[in-house]
Amino acid sequence: MQAPRRARELGTVVGSMATGPLNAISDVEGVRVGHTTLVEGDSIRTGVTAVVPDRLALAAGLFVGNGYGKMVGSTQLAELGEIETPVLLTATLSTFRVADAVITYMLGRPGRESVRSLNPVVAETNDGFLSDIRARPITAEHVFxxxxxxxxxLPAEGAVGAGTGTVALGFKGGIGTASRLAPTSHGPVTVGALVQSNFSGVLRVLGTPVPSQAPHPDGNSCVIVVATDGRFDARQLGRLARRAVFAMGRVGADFAGGSGDYAIAFTTAPRDQPAAPESDLEPAFAAVLEAVEEALLNSLFMATTTTGFAGHIRYAVPHARLTPSA
Known part of the structure; x- marks a missing residue:
């Protein structure tokens, strides 16, 4: 059994931009991450991951690379260009239970006694290969x-939270995160990414194919959450979200028709400030591409071989195949 190791620990350095202190989405000040991991018996391998900004009603953008998925709250997010709850990730058939629990949680917060409308943002990938997805084991307590x-x-990565039962590129997938510092006209802007990887294709590490011999179904989805402290408006954040989905191609995604590939980008910057100039988007685009690529690699390299539902097994990427001498 190999120990989980992040990409940089294995000598895999994506791009040339500097990372934040943790090389994680939590490098963006005011952004926290929590997981609930469910491993029960031989058939339950699932969970919940929460990306929690300290403030809400934040400017946000959405890009749908392929819409074969379920994202609660996506239409209002796109229409109004903001998020008003934390972003939750889970398994496909647990999406709606998680959304209901988020509403309960938010309505119970102090100062929300008169709230009559709320738009929970919950996304999913299908972990049914390794988990009994029909059991829908997620409860409100798991979400809370x-x-x-x-x-x-530094958030836990690999087979944790919403990534407990996911598979990607023929290997065990999971949760991954990374960050970059983008040089802009207003100084360095932090860009962080967190991914839930569960999609098909042939793994590529810095352009080199690392094929898996395991058969795997097409599609199954990827969700990407990008956070930044840059002064971007909803339209600009939508452009950042688009680049996040593009980054999947760098690690070998085949963008199958049966995949739901979604990216949400939000900023913690106050909304009463003017938006950054368009020229600031260029370094931010580069930061998103690098951070998402590395987050996706971390989601695989930090994963562990998992046996689950119906005896299905998915092996972790063998680290020995990634070393320069391999």
Missing amino acids: AALDGATDG
Whole structure:
């Protein structure tokens, strides 16, 4: 059994831009991440991941690379260009239970006694290969635990939270994160990414194919959350989200028709400030591409071989195949 290791620990350095201190989405000040992981018996391998901004009603953008998925709250997010709840990730058939739990959680927060409308943002990938997805084991308590347990430290990666039962590019997938510091006209802007990888194709590491011998179904989806402290408006954030989906191609995604590929980008910057000039988008685009590529690699390299539903097994990427001497 190999120990989980991040891409940089294995000598895989994506791009040339500097990372934040943690090389994680939590490098964006005011952004926390929490997980609830469910591993029960031989058939349950699933969970919940929460990306929790300290403030809400934040400017946000959405890009749908392929819409074969379920994202609760996507139409209002696109229409109004903001998020008003944390962003939750889970398994396909648990999406709606998680959304209901988020509403319960938010309505119970102090100062929300008179709220009559709320737009929860919940996305999913299908972990049915390794988990009994029809069991729908996620409860409100699991959602509350992920939200209340969110911290600003380095998030757990690999087979945790919403990535517990996912598979990607023929290997065990999961949760991954990374960050970049983008040089802009207003100084460095932090761009962080968190991914839930569960899609098909042939893994590419810095352009080199690392094929898996395991058969795997087409599609199954990827969700990407991008956070930044840059002064971008909803339209600009939509452009950042688009680049996040583009980054999937760098690691070998085949963008199958049966895949739901979604990216949400939001900023923690106050909305009463003018938007950054368009020229600031160029370094931010580069930061998104690098951060998402590395986050996707981390989601695989930090994963562990998992046996689950119906005896299905998915092996972690063998680290020995990634070393320069391999």
